[in-house]
Amino acid sequence: MTEKILARASGRPHVRPGDEVEARPDFVISYDFPGYTDVFFREARELGVERVQDPKRFVLFIDHMVPAATPKEEELHRGTRAWGADQGVPVHERKGIGHQVSAELGYATPGAFVVHFDGHVSQLGAFGTYAFGARKGVLEAYVSETMAIRVPPTVKIVLTGTLRPGVMARDVFHHLVRVMGPASCAFKAVELAGPVIDAMSIEGRQTICGQAMFLGANTMLIAPDARTLEWLQGRAQLDLAPVHPDADAVYERVVTVDVSALEPIVVVPPSPANTRDLSEHVGLEVHAGYLGSCASGRLEDLRAAAEVLRGRQIKPGFQLHVVPTSQAIMAQAAREGLIATLVEAGAFISSPTCDYCYGRIATMADGQRAVSTGTLNTPGRMGSVDSEIYLCNAAVVAASAIEGRIADPRPYLGAA
């Protein structure tokens, strides 16, 4: 799939792993962040590029520092709005986390080549898009129509078996890190397939693809199926023929992972490389919980949390923050009554923002410990460097909120 997408984007009949090509991104996606977009805007001007080429290829999201807490933050947002208006580049703010909203707005066109500076854009791969985080290298896309990239080899991961109740996409991803290793797919594209993926919701696929960087991968893709095409109906920004792998596609490696025996996991500090069985850590005292981020916080996560929390109360003093990933998700959660259930249980619900994931708000103090569906568990990510983050699925966050300790959600699921 990767080779087909990059061949089209670079105007070649075919490309092979290792080829260095000049590929034209179909979309260049960014969120405004100091040191990135403000610098790209300035450096592009310094390079004599007054206008980006084909501004409809570009899109900006304002999802960090929302709402602004300092005049400086609002100044950054104002600069972003002004740049977008001047260039004819759409700016979406307060719609949700950009990686999710890009999918909702159809930038995740199957077969498209998309770049961002943030690697979590790989979640657009859930729709068969090759979406790549180039960090500061994205400047090249702002000043030139193409980007130099090396075509990566592809590792195919086939997920077989059936997920047990209470085991979510988040567990599957971190299990892959455990069995394959955090550098196992370094500089490679991953193609994800198999009956587990076929049966998995779009949201679950987004969750897995979005974390690809923690396997070292450039990105992760899933071939579009009927579920994908139905989800995308009326959304796709580009009219491209969806790309599927050939029956005789060549992979650098094919790894089959059976997930039938998988139990819920936790990822213990200080690194996303540290996947452990939840059962090893049940009972550990926790003070805060975060359910949200581009990696989780979608409807199935909110539904799972609501199922755990329905008719129950979180432990007094425990801080449970629930942040739906987009406004569309939040509105649907309200229609389904999930918001009421979560609020009645004692959750603090926020409108969509990235800010809980990196400790800009709901900041932890020394010695505190959180369960989180955020992206990362590095010390200091959510506050003090002497606080700790245990990554887990949404149901685990909810169950732990009830007990004030890391808890197995399965006894609560379906028991209300």
Add this chain to the structure above:
Amino acid sequence: MALPHLRGRVAWVFDEDDFDIDLIIGVRNIKITDLDELARLAMGDREPGFAATVQRGDLLVGGRNFGYGHPHYPAMRAMRHLGIAGVVAESFSPGFFRGEISMGFPLVTCPGILGLAARGDVLEVEWAAAEVRHPASSRALPLQPLADSERQTLEAGGLLPYLKARRSRAQGVHS
């Protein structure tokens, strides 16, 4: 243009796998932009006084998947400010690799390096011969070559000067 010549002492060996480079300055200091302050803080959690031990041209040695996590730029900014000229590692995390090459900071992928070099040893990177040399033992290890665009970015001193040169060349051709 040529790739920057690297010959220097190993100022530190990060022998752990998946090292999160944000820990070099501490996540709490990540928003600091003052280079002197960042440089002073570098390695503070591991070896206070580290800054004073670094000489211009020194190198860092890293383990496998060096730069894993969400690497931010201040750590290597601090190291460059101290005089660190590059990192030689068993392997790099892709996001870190791309980001620092864009900054014009040489990263050398050299499997086996942890077994070759100790802190204080001199290493020399011979780009043309595609090897990393350890003069004290007269041993050398092959390095993994850069992609053309990566090499050109490093030769130019970073992505911005690289793009600048490319644009002026392109304009020269058209005019």
